[in-house]
Amino acid sequence: MRLLVAHASKHGATAGIAARIAEKLTASGHDVTVRPVTDAGDPAGFGAVIVGSATYMGHWLKDAKAYIREHQESLATRPVWLFSSGPIGEAKVDKEGKDLREATAPQELPKLLASVHPREHRVFFGALDPKHLTLPERALRKLPASRELFPEGDFRDWEDIDAWAAHVAAELEQHNPL
Protein backbone atom coordinates (compact mmCIF):
# COMPACT_ATOMS: atom_id res chain seq x y z
CA MET A 1 0.00 0.00 0.00
CA ARG A 2 1.13 3.58 -0.61
CA LEU A 3 1.58 5.21 2.80
CA LEU A 4 2.33 8.79 3.79
CA VAL A 5 4.17 9.69 6.99
CA ALA A 6 3.85 13.46 7.42
CA HIS A 7 5.57 15.24 10.28
CA ALA A 8 6.01 18.65 11.89
CA SER A 9 9.31 19.00 13.71
CA LYS A 10 10.98 22.17 14.98
CA HIS A 11 14.36 20.71 15.96
CA GLY A 12 14.48 17.28 14.31
CA ALA A 13 13.39 14.81 17.01
CA THR A 14 9.93 14.27 15.52
CA ALA A 15 11.34 14.01 12.01
CA GLY A 16 13.59 11.22 13.32
CA ILE A 17 10.61 9.37 14.79
CA ALA A 18 8.73 9.74 11.47
CA ALA A 19 11.75 8.40 9.54
CA ARG A 20 11.96 5.40 11.87
CA ILE A 21 8.24 4.61 11.49
CA ALA A 22 8.61 4.94 7.69
CA GLU A 23 11.61 2.60 7.75
CA LYS A 24 9.66 -0.05 9.67
CA LEU A 25 6.60 0.22 7.40
CA THR A 26 8.83 -0.04 4.33
CA ALA A 27 10.34 -3.21 5.78
CA SER A 28 6.77 -4.54 6.11
CA GLY A 29 6.41 -4.25 2.34
CA HIS A 30 4.72 -0.84 1.95
CA ASP A 31 5.61 1.98 -0.41
CA VAL A 32 6.23 4.78 2.09
CA THR A 33 6.69 8.50 1.51
CA VAL A 34 7.98 10.50 4.49
CA ARG A 35 7.69 14.31 4.31
CA PRO A 36 7.37 17.42 6.45
CA VAL A 37 3.70 18.46 6.55
CA THR A 38 4.58 21.65 4.67
CA ASP A 39 5.72 19.51 1.75
CA ALA A 40 3.42 16.48 2.05
CA GLY A 41 0.61 17.72 -0.18
CA ASP A 42 -2.75 16.08 -0.66
CA PRO A 43 -3.04 12.69 1.10
CA ALA A 44 -5.65 11.58 -1.47
CA GLY A 45 -3.14 9.44 -3.38
CA PHE A 46 -2.28 7.36 -0.31
CA GLY A 47 -3.99 4.31 1.13
CA ALA A 48 -3.26 5.35 4.72
CA VAL A 49 -1.61 8.31 6.44
CA ILE A 50 0.35 8.88 9.65
CA VAL A 51 0.67 12.47 10.88
CA GLY A 52 2.99 13.40 13.74
CA SER A 53 3.93 16.65 15.44
CA ALA A 54 6.16 17.82 18.24
CA THR A 55 4.28 19.29 21.21
CA TYR A 56 5.39 22.73 22.42
CA MET A 57 3.80 24.49 25.38
CA GLY A 58 0.98 21.98 25.27
CA HIS A 59 0.20 22.31 21.57
CA TRP A 60 0.96 20.69 18.24
CA LEU A 61 3.01 22.85 15.89
CA LYS A 62 0.82 25.14 13.79
CA ASP A 63 1.91 23.61 10.47
CA ALA A 64 0.64 20.20 11.65
CA LYS A 65 -2.70 21.68 12.74
CA ALA A 66 -2.97 23.51 9.40
CA TYR A 67 -2.27 20.25 7.53
CA ILE A 68 -5.07 18.46 9.38
CA ARG A 69 -7.45 21.40 8.77
CA GLU A 70 -6.59 21.70 5.10
CA HIS A 71 -6.88 17.98 4.34
CA GLN A 72 -9.55 17.08 6.87
CA GLU A 73 -11.97 15.63 4.32
CA SER A 74 -9.38 13.49 2.62
CA LEU A 75 -7.94 12.28 5.94
CA ALA A 76 -11.33 11.45 7.44
CA THR A 77 -12.05 9.00 4.62
CA ARG A 78 -8.87 6.89 4.93
CA PRO A 79 -7.08 5.08 7.76
CA VAL A 80 -5.13 7.67 9.76
CA TRP A 81 -2.84 7.38 12.76
CA LEU A 82 -1.55 10.36 14.74
CA PHE A 83 1.47 10.70 16.98
CA SER A 84 3.00 13.41 19.14
CA SER A 85 6.57 13.80 20.27
CA GLY A 86 6.65 15.38 23.68
CA PRO A 87 7.78 14.41 27.11
CA ILE A 88 11.48 14.60 27.83
CA GLY A 89 13.36 13.24 30.83
CA GLU A 90 13.84 9.89 32.52
CA ALA A 91 10.55 9.95 34.45
CA LYS A 92 7.78 7.83 32.94
CA VAL A 93 4.98 9.16 35.16
CA ASP A 94 3.99 12.63 36.41
CA LYS A 95 3.65 13.72 40.05
CA GLU A 96 0.19 12.13 40.28
CA GLY A 97 1.54 8.83 38.95
CA LYS A 98 -0.13 9.29 35.56
CA ASP A 99 1.69 7.93 32.49
CA LEU A 100 3.52 10.97 31.07
CA ARG A 101 2.51 9.97 27.56
CA GLU A 102 -1.12 10.54 28.54
CA ALA A 103 -0.42 13.57 30.72
CA THR A 104 1.34 15.39 27.88
CA ALA A 105 -1.13 14.81 25.05
CA PRO A 106 -1.60 18.04 23.06
CA GLN A 107 -4.51 20.24 24.12
CA GLU A 108 -6.10 20.07 20.68
CA LEU A 109 -6.27 16.26 20.78
CA PRO A 110 -10.08 16.12 21.22
CA LYS A 111 -10.46 18.33 18.12
CA LEU A 112 -7.97 16.23 16.14
CA LEU A 113 -9.81 13.05 17.08
CA ALA A 114 -13.16 14.54 16.11
CA SER A 115 -11.98 15.92 12.78
CA VAL A 116 -10.13 12.95 11.24
CA HIS A 117 -11.20 10.00 13.42
CA PRO A 118 -7.73 8.44 13.62
CA ARG A 119 -7.38 4.75 14.43
CA GLU A 120 -5.16 5.89 17.29
CA HIS A 121 -3.08 8.74 18.71
CA ARG A 122 0.21 7.91 20.42
CA VAL A 123 2.64 10.06 22.38
CA PHE A 124 6.34 9.25 22.15
CA PHE A 125 9.14 10.56 24.32
CA GLY A 126 11.13 13.23 22.49
CA ALA A 127 14.57 14.81 22.52
CA LEU A 128 16.10 18.15 23.38
CA ASP A 129 19.50 19.33 22.22
CA PRO A 130 20.20 22.79 23.70
CA LYS A 131 22.42 23.63 20.71
CA HIS A 132 19.34 23.64 18.46
CA LEU A 133 17.13 25.87 20.59
CA THR A 134 15.99 29.34 19.54
CA LEU A 135 16.95 32.34 21.69
CA PRO A 136 13.50 32.54 23.40
CA GLU A 137 13.65 28.78 24.11
CA ARG A 138 17.12 29.18 25.63
CA ALA A 139 15.87 32.07 27.80
CA LEU A 140 12.94 29.93 28.95
CA ARG A 141 15.26 27.07 29.88
CA LYS A 142 17.34 29.43 32.04
CA LEU A 143 14.40 30.00 34.40
CA PRO A 144 14.95 27.92 37.57
CA ALA A 145 11.70 25.94 37.18
CA SER A 146 12.43 25.12 33.54
CA ARG A 147 15.65 23.12 34.02
CA GLU A 148 13.59 20.33 35.50
CA LEU A 149 10.85 20.65 32.87
CA PHE A 150 13.16 20.68 29.86
CA PRO A 151 16.09 18.35 30.53
CA GLU A 152 18.71 17.90 27.85
CA GLY A 153 18.96 14.54 26.11
CA ASP A 154 17.51 12.11 23.60
CA PHE A 155 14.69 10.25 25.31
CA ARG A 156 13.16 8.73 22.19
CA ASP A 157 12.23 5.13 22.94
CA TRP A 158 13.03 3.31 19.71
CA GLU A 159 11.58 0.04 20.99
CA ASP A 160 8.29 1.74 21.73
CA ILE A 161 8.34 3.47 18.32
CA ASP A 162 9.19 0.23 16.48
CA ALA A 163 6.46 -1.64 18.36
CA TRP A 164 3.90 0.99 17.35
CA ALA A 165 5.01 0.87 13.69
CA ALA A 166 4.63 -2.93 13.81
CA HIS A 167 1.17 -2.51 15.30
CA VAL A 168 0.18 -0.09 12.49
CA ALA A 169 1.57 -2.55 9.90
CA ALA A 170 -0.42 -5.40 11.51
CA GLU A 171 -3.63 -3.34 11.39
CA LEU A 172 -3.04 -2.48 7.72
CA GLU A 173 -2.34 -6.12 6.95
CA GLN A 174 -5.51 -7.23 8.72
CA HIS A 175 -7.71 -4.85 6.73
CA ASN A 176 -5.84 -4.88 3.42
CA PRO A 177 -3.69 -8.04 3.06
CA LEU A 178 -0.67 -7.36 0.82
Ligand SMILES: Cc1cc2nc3c(=O)[nH]c(=O)nc-3n(C[C@H](O)[C@H](O)[C@H](O)COP(=O)(O)O)c2cc1C
Ligand atom coordinates in the same frame (compact mmCIF):
# COMPACT_ATOMS: atom_id res chain seq x y z
C1 LIG B 1 10.35 25.44 24.85
C2 LIG B 1 9.90 24.02 24.86
C3 LIG B 1 8.59 23.71 25.19
C4 LIG B 1 8.15 22.37 25.22
N1 LIG B 1 6.86 22.10 25.58
C5 LIG B 1 6.46 20.80 25.67
C6 LIG B 1 5.13 20.49 26.09
O1 LIG B 1 4.31 21.35 26.34
N2 LIG B 1 4.79 19.18 26.18
C7 LIG B 1 5.66 18.18 25.87
O2 LIG B 1 5.31 17.01 26.00
N3 LIG B 1 6.93 18.46 25.44
C8 LIG B 1 7.34 19.74 25.34
N4 LIG B 1 8.61 20.03 24.94
C9 LIG B 1 9.49 18.94 24.51
C10 LIG B 1 9.46 18.77 22.99
O3 LIG B 1 8.17 18.48 22.54
C11 LIG B 1 10.38 17.61 22.58
O4 LIG B 1 11.68 18.04 22.85
C12 LIG B 1 10.19 17.20 21.14
O5 LIG B 1 10.75 15.91 20.94
C13 LIG B 1 10.83 18.19 20.19
O6 LIG B 1 10.58 17.77 18.86
P1 LIG B 1 11.28 18.43 17.60
O7 LIG B 1 12.77 18.30 17.77
O8 LIG B 1 10.77 17.62 16.45
O9 LIG B 1 10.85 19.86 17.52
C14 LIG B 1 9.07 21.33 24.89
C15 LIG B 1 10.38 21.65 24.53
C16 LIG B 1 10.80 22.97 24.53
C17 LIG B 1 12.23 23.27 24.17
